[in-house]
Amino acid sequence: MELIYKGKTKDVYKLSDNQVLLKFKDDVTGVNGVFDPGANTVGLTIDGVGRSGLKMTSYFFEKLEKTGIPTHYISSDIDEVSMTVKQAKAFGKGLEVICRYRAVGSFIRRYGAYCEEGMPLDKFVEVTIKDDERGDPTISKDALVMLQVLSDEDYEKIKTLTKEICDVVKAELAQKDLELYDIKLEFGKDKETDEIILIDEISGGNMRVYQAGNYITPMELEKAFLG
Template sequence: MTLIYKGKTKDVYSLENNQVLLKFKDDVTGTDGVFDPGANTVGLTIDGAGKSGLKMTKHFFELLQKNGVNTHYVSADIDDVSMVVKTADMFGKGLEVICRYKAVGSFLRRYGAYCEEGQELDSFVEITIKDDERGDPTISEDALAMLGILSNEDYKEIKALTKSICGAIKTELATKNLELYDIKLEFGKDKTTGEIMLIDEVSGGNMRVYKDGKYIVPLELERFFLG
């Protein structure tokens, strides 16, 4: 294997047949030592975070694939804390797609003059561009199309996929009395077929989940959900 890229929370290695291996790390995003799934910097290291994230990701990718969702997932090795996935072509330099059910995090910071913390949102979808230097700014459908990052047709497909995927995840979490407030997804195009597919991970590290009105940190979430 050849190291392709060292990421914040995962390292990427090349494999044969248009596949790569993702090696999960114990680093999580946040600021000043506080976990934040929306942050664009590594905030802290939590022992066991990588394995916990992989267990959740394996569960959700396998669930979504059973529901007919196209993903990059091939297989996972929990002991090795790694996952084999199909290679994807990125949109631009990478996009993050957020689905929000409650007003918290950056949504509340931006629009707090018009909403209260925890206010209900109707599966609101927004897209940010991956750009650490500029703080991962949000971007509109028109701007994505005009800048040649994402066509209007692909935008509509990704928005619909996001609502469907996140609805399934929300329903699955609810079986353990866990409430999804928001979640961040990533999409790319299958190098072989050109189809849009869900990529990256689906874990406590990229969602905010509450139980009885109390926020659950990623490791506790995995124990509550899969334990």
């Protein structure tokens, strides 16, 4: 297989028929050895976290497909720690969309003068641009449209999809007494149909989840959620 892209937490290989293979790694984002789903560098390696992430991702993508939400998911191979997906076109050089239910992480670092740790938020959606050199800065809707990264319609569609997707994830986690504080998603356009679809993954590696006020690590989350 031809290696297309070597990422922080996954490598991407080209398959035939507008499909690609995502190979999950045991690396997670963070700073100084501490996991942080919002970080733009690999912070540590956790044995088995790739398989764990793929199991959760497969579960959520299959759940979303049943609800009619468009994703890039085709199939997964847990033993090979890989997932076959539709090839998608990125918006610009890549965007990340964060949905926040409680104030933690970078939200507190930026807006701590106006809120307290863990304060409830009403599905606050924000977008960051993938740019390691500039620290993945947040960007407004107006800037995205002016810079022709997104159209006004695409932005609103992504915002609506984000809230729908995150509510599904939040409700699923709540069935196991797990509370979603925030989650990071990615979107692209289906290379064949041009439809906006959810891409990348949905796992402990891109969300913060708490149980009875205590933070749950990605590996612990998969065990608590899937058993």
